[in-house]
Amino acid sequence: MEFRLIGKDIRKSFGRLLVFDSINFELINGSSLAIAGKNGSGKSTLVKIIAGLLSPSSGEVIYQVDGREIDKLDWFKFVGFVAPYLQLYDEFTGYENLEILAKIRGLKSYEAKIKNVLERVNLYSRRDDLVRGYSSGMKQRLKYACALLHDPIVLILDEPTSNLDSEGVEMVWAIAEEQKKNGILIVATNEPEELKMCDEVINLDELKLKMKRQIVK
Amino acid sequence: MLSSIWAIFLKDLKSEIRTRYALNALLMFVVVTISMILFATAGEVMSGELLSGLLWVVIFFSAMSGLSRTFVSEEDRGTVIFLQLATRPSVVYFGKLLFNLVLIFGINFFVVIAYLLTMENFKVKSFDVFLSALILGGLGLASASTIIAAIIAKANTKGTLYPVLSFPVLLPLLITTINMTQLSIEGAKLAETFGHLRILFSYFVVVVIASYLLFDYIWKE
Amino acid sequence: MIWKFLLGVYIAIITILAFVIPIGFIPGLGERARIIFLHVPSAWLSVIAFFVAMIYAVRYLRSKNIYEDVKSAASAEIGFLFCFVTTVTGSIWAKFNWGSFWNWDPRETSIFVLLLIYGAYFVLRSAIEVEERKATLSAVYSIIAFVTVPFFIFIMPRIMPGLHPGSKGDPEGAGPVVTFKMDPNMRILFFASLLGFTLVYLWIFKLRSRMEILKIKIQNKIYQEV
Ligand SMILES: Nc1ncnc2c1ncn2[C@@H]1O[C@H](COP(=O)(O)OP(=O)(O)OP(=O)(O)O)[C@@H](O)[C@H]1O
Ligand SMILES: [Mg+2]
Numbered sequence: 001m002e003f004r005l006i007g008k009d010i011r012k013s014f015g016r017l018l019v020f021d022s023i024n025f026e027l028i029n030g031s032s033l034a035i036a037g038k039n040g041s042g043k044s045t046l047v048k049i050i051a052g053l054l055s056p057s058s059g060e061v062i063y064q065v066d067g068r069e070i071d072k073l074d075w076f077k078f079v080g081f082v083a084p085y086l087q088l089y090d091e092f093t094g095y096e097n098l099e100i101l102a103k104i105r106g107l108k109s110y111e112a113k114i115k116n117v118l119e120r121v122n123l124y125s126r127r128d129d130l131v132r133g134y135s136s137g138m139k140q141r142l143k144y145a146c147a148l149l150h151d152p153i154v155l156i157l158d159e160p161t162s163n164l165d166s167e168g169v170e171m172v173w174a175i176a177e178e179q180k181k182n183g184i185l186i187v188a189t190n191e192p193e194e195l196k197m198c199d200e201v202i203n204l205d206e207l208k209l210k211m212k213r214q215i216v217k
Numbered sequence: 218m219l220s221s222i223w224a225i226f227l228k229d230l231k232s233e234i235r236t237r238y239a240l241n242a243l244l245m246f247v248v249v250t251i252s253m254i255l256f257a258t259a260g261e262v263m264s265g266e267l268l269s270g271l272l273w274v275v276i277f278f279s280a281m282s283g284l285s286r287t288f289v290s291e292e293d294r295g296t297v298i299f300l301q302l303a304t305r306p307s308v309v310y311f312g313k314l315l316f317n318l319v320l321i322f323g324i325n326f327f328v329v330i331a332y333l334l335t336m337e338n339f340k341v342k343s344f345d346v347f348l349s350a351l352i353l354g355g356l357g358l359a360s361a362s363t364i365i366a367a368i369i370a371k372a373n374t375k376g377t378l379y380p381v382l383s384f385p386v387l388l389p390l391l392i393t394t395i396n397m398t399q400l401s402i403e404g405a406k407l408a409e410t411f412g413h414l415r416i417l418f419s420y421f422v423v424v425v426i427a428s429y430l431l432f433d434y435i436w437k438e
Numbered sequence: 439m440i441w442k443f444l445l446g447v448y449i450a451i452i453t454i455l456a457f458v459i460p461i462g463f464i465p466g467l468g469e470r471a472r473i474i475f476l477h478v479p480s481a482w483l484s485v486i487a488f489f490v491a492m493i494y495a496v497r498y499l500r501s502k503n504i505y506e507d508v509k510s511a512a513s514a515e516i517g518f519l520f521c522f523v524t525t526v527t528g529s530i531w532a533k534f535n536w537g538s539f540w541n542w543d544p545r546e547t548s549i550f551v552l553l554l555i556y557g558a559y560f561v562l563r564s565a566i567e568v569e570e571r572k573a574t575l576s577a578v579y580s581i582i583a584f585v586t587v588p589f590f591i592f593i594m595p596r597i598m599p600g601l602h603p604g605s606k607g608d609p610e611g612a613g614p615v616v617t618f619k620m621d622p623n624m625r626i627l628f629f630a631s632l633l634g635f636t637l638v639y640l641w642i643f644k645l646r647s648r649m650e651i652l653k654i655k656i657q658n659k660i661y662q663e664v
Contacts, residue, residue: 015569016661053301054438055502073305081302087295089228091235103224104303146299364582368575372565381561385554386582389589392547420589427585431578434499438571 002066003078003153004028005050005184009059012045019045020204023059029153032176032185034195037204043188044083046204047156050186051079063154077105080152082143084162090132094123094142097131101146110149117145121171136163144175155179158188160197173197221304225312229287230319238290243283243324250275251331268339269398272332273391276358279324281380284362287313288370306436307429310363314425317359317366325351342404346397349407353417354394360421361386364428367435390420442641449634452627461624473531474628479635481524484552487517487639492584495577505651507573511563512646514580516639518556525549548590555583 010023019042027033035043048054050061052075063070063078070078088097095114102110118124121141131139140163147155157176161169176197179185187197195201233240254271263271291297300309329351332339341347362383369378397413456475494510497503528546529539540546562579566572 016658051302052437053298076302076304079302081298083298085295086298086302088299089232089296090294091232100224100228101299101303104221104228104300104308106218106221106224361582361586365579368562368579371571371575372562373567374565378562378565382558382579385551385558386586388547388551388554389586416589420586423585424582427582431499431581434574435578438574 001153002029003184004062004064004067005154006062006064007050007059008062010046010049010056010061011058012042012049012054013057020207023202023207025200025202027184027186029182029184030180032180032187032198032200034198034201035186035188035204036190036192036195036201039190041204043204044085044158046202047081047083047158047186047188050154051075051081051156053081077150078153080147080150080155081158082140082147082156082160083158085158086143088131088139088142088146090130090134093128093130094118094134094138094145095127097142098145098149101149105150107150113149114145117148120148120175121145122167137165137168140164141168141171144172148175153183154186155183156186156188160187160189160194161191218308221308222311222315225300225304225309226315226319229313229316233316239283239286239320243279243320244327246282247275247279247324247328247331250278251328251335255335263336263338265338265340265402266399268332268336269402270395272328272339272398273354273395275328275332276325276354277384277387277391278380279328280321280358280362281383283320283324284317284359285366285369285375285379287316287363288366289375292370301437306433309436310367310429310432313367314359314363314428317363318356321355321359321362322352325355339402341401343401343406345407346401346405346410349410349414350394350397350401350417353414353421354390354397356421357390357417357424358387360424360428361390364424364432364435367432371435386424390417393417393420445634445637445641449638452631452634455627456631459623459627461621470531470535471624473527474624475631477524477527477531478628479632480520480527481549482632483635483639484517484520484524484549486636487513487520487643488552488556488580488584488587490643491517492580495580498573498577502570504569504573504654505647507577508650508654509643509647510577510580512650513643514556514559515646516642518553518560520635520639521549521552521556525553544590548587551590552587555587559583 005025005027007023007025011021012019023046025033035046037043045054049056052061052072063075089100092100095118098114098117099110102114107113115124118127121144123138123141123145126134126138131142134142155175157172160172160176164172176185176187185198187194189195254275291300333341365379365383365386369375369382372378393413393416397410397417400410400413452475456472461469461471491510491514494506494513498506498510528549532541532546533539536543559576559580563572563576566575
């Protein structure tokens with residue numbers, strides 16, 4: 001299956017605040033994109049637009065499978081998303097969260113799948129504890145489990161290593177490597193080190209400089 | 218698709234059973250309002266007509282205190298993205314609608330029991346009319362309050378806004394159900410209320426279709 | 439400019455005629471039937487204005503162009519004004535014809551609900567700060583509210599007995615349109631008045647939406663310069 005993720009002239013403004021303009025990219029299986037920029041430069045905004053959580057003010061994002069465009073309503077089938085502002089249900093256990101997600105997604109024979117991802121993020125022994133009682137690092141791990149549950153083609157990580165210990169950071173790098181074998185990886189981060197996870201980089205600050213220069217001209 | 222709707226419904230139900238966030242407060246709310254009516258009218262003889270109106274006042278305000286929770290809690294806790302990433306908007310809408318339907322039927326059941334026990338003059342003669350008013354009224358009530366809950370979950374002043382926005386939208390429904398309840402006390406035949414039934418049913422259908430078409434716009438920005 | 443002046447003259451003539459034109463004898467109403475020249479057109483216009491507001495709400499949801507939202511809100515404001523005029527004139531008239539200011543006649547109920555709906559609409563708008571969100575949510579609310587309005591205007595008056603001409607039990611048939619036999623004079627003046635009201639609506643609507651759009655443009659300009 002050939003998957004193509006295309007961004008065309010994406011512009012986003014909140015009211016009068018223009019966050020970014022004319023963002024272009026094209027990603028296929030095996031490619032990866034890092035989004036850099038300082039606080040408030042619009043990294044999270046851009047990944048939300050790519051995942052379909054926000055609409056761009058103009059321009060578009062296209063998902064293509066074997067040349068066929070995917071309806072925006074079905075994007076969720078292809079996306080795995082990890083971000084600090086993604087919250088889990090804290091009145092449920094880690095296992096229940098994954099079970100709920102699997103059922104909502106309509107996954108078949110999910111028990112083995114859940115066991116697999118829980119082991120991957122090293123939470124299997126704590127699977128029956130309420131998420132309310134998880135540490136922030138454990139919650140971050142559970143988010144990875146949620147994101148990987150349906151083997152997404154596009155994996156989007158916003159601040160991938162926040163709250164994680166060194167072993168967790170290694171886990172993230174391993175997941176990123178694994179993802180790049182067949183899928184698409186998109187990472188939004190402040191850490192220069194993490195930009196190395198990806199082959200290409202969009203720097204929103206430099207883009208802004210360019211925009212300013214164009215206006216001056 | 219259907220199984221996903223069911224999964225959302227089960228999640229909300231399980232969460233409610235676990236946290237008892239809405240349920241306990243709701244039951245107390247019903248008790249408090251009915252006691253309030255009893256105190257305020259102690260010693261007065263109230264006509265069945267007046268009591269029919271008051272019944273729906275109690276149901277309306279109980280609904281307003283509980284039905285917004287499904288959306289408001291997702292918004293407050295920031296779990297909206299979890300659902301947005303997991304499924305289509307319409308699935309979320311129907312899951313929540315189902316949950317609110319169950320909740321409203323629970324409320325109606327409890328209110329009616331409490332009402333029949335405490336209000337001596339409330340004697341229903343035609344149960345079929347009364348029951349269809351409750352059921353079809355409940356359907357309509359849940360449909361309108363679900364979409365308005367989705368709206369107010371995104372606004373700043375959630376609590377006070379909810380009844381304000383819901384009331385005018387629900388009024389055609391409430392007038393019809395109140396009228397039907399009065400008829401059921403007077404002992405009307407079900408066939409006589411056919412016009413009412415049609416209004417209630419079409420109200421439900423119209424609101425659900427409109428909500429289904431509009432929910433996408435509210436759910437994702 | 440000139441057509442605004444002409445519109446003023448036109449409305450003035452209609453207002454004078456509304457009081458002096460012979461309307462023939464109408465049983466039960468007599469001279470009080472003259473309210474039809476003011477009350478009914480403003481009721482129609484309020485519904486039309488709300489309808490236009492809904493059309494612009496739909497267009498906003500389609501295009502996400504904030505100007506559509508501005509127009510939607512402008513039309514709703516004018517609709518609210520007309521609605522208010524209808525309520526007040528109707529209520530004063532009811533005192534003299536039916537004996538009290540308010541009787542909960544189905545049509546009185548429906549106009550009251552329109553006031554409530556759009557009252558709530560403006561409350562909702564004031565409760566949301568982010569402009570796009572305000573526009574989207576109020577558009578959705580106005581559409582949801584509008585689909586329930588026909589239940590009042592078309593259905594309720596038919597199943598419930600009322601006082602208005604054209605209600606259930608009125609031999610002339612039930613419907614939103616008053617159909618009792620009108621004197622030819624009366625008929626012409628009524629439609630002339632309706633036309634006048636429509637033109638006034640169009641004029642205020644254009645003025646109001648242009649003003650709000652200019653406001654947005656000025657703010658955008660100020661923002662860019664800072
Ligand atoms: N819902 C919103 N309404 C208005 N402005 C917003 C909204 N979301 C983000 N912004 C603004 O858009 C800009 C970009 O925000 P964003 O969260 O994308 O930044 P970021 O690059 O992810 O920052 P950080 O490194 O802190 O995570 C900020 O200036 C922010 O104030
Ligand atoms: Mg961010």
